[in-house]
């Protein structure tokens with residue numbers, strides 16, 4: 719049986735950016751302010767504060783990334799509480815919480831979460847007609863894998 723998840727028209731978008739990428743995310747969010755206004759925003763602590771100031775609207779702020787915010791977003795993805803992840807991670811600088819960053823990227827892949835890690839992909843995601851409709855997301859079927867683990 720194929721498992722699916724129904725995404726509403728109003729998507730729950732998680733926003734996360736590393737320090738060297740925060741300026742990029744702010745500019746991107748300002749450019750896309752009108753579209754973003756139609757959706758619910760969730761973010762790691764510092765990113766969320768910057769987004770609130772820039773967009774002049776409430777953003778659900780979690781802990782700062784290095785203090786557990788990345789893990790909170792990952793848990794929300796696994797729990798079906800995030801529809802889209804916009805994660806501007808820094809490819810040029812190692813982070814003290816690299817293991818959390820990797821875990822977030824991994825769990826997003828594991829759940830087939832819509833994800834963009836740079837401005838061009840984020841633009842393509844946000845302008846997709848699927849953002850303006852309900853959407854049925856297929857959840858990968860790991861039952862064979864799980865069965866193999868139990869056998």
Ligand SMILES: O=C(CO)COP(=O)(O)O
Nearest residue numbers: 762763764765782783784
């Ligand atoms: O570190 C982050 C993502 O890995 C982002 O966290 P902040 O938004 O709290 O800076």
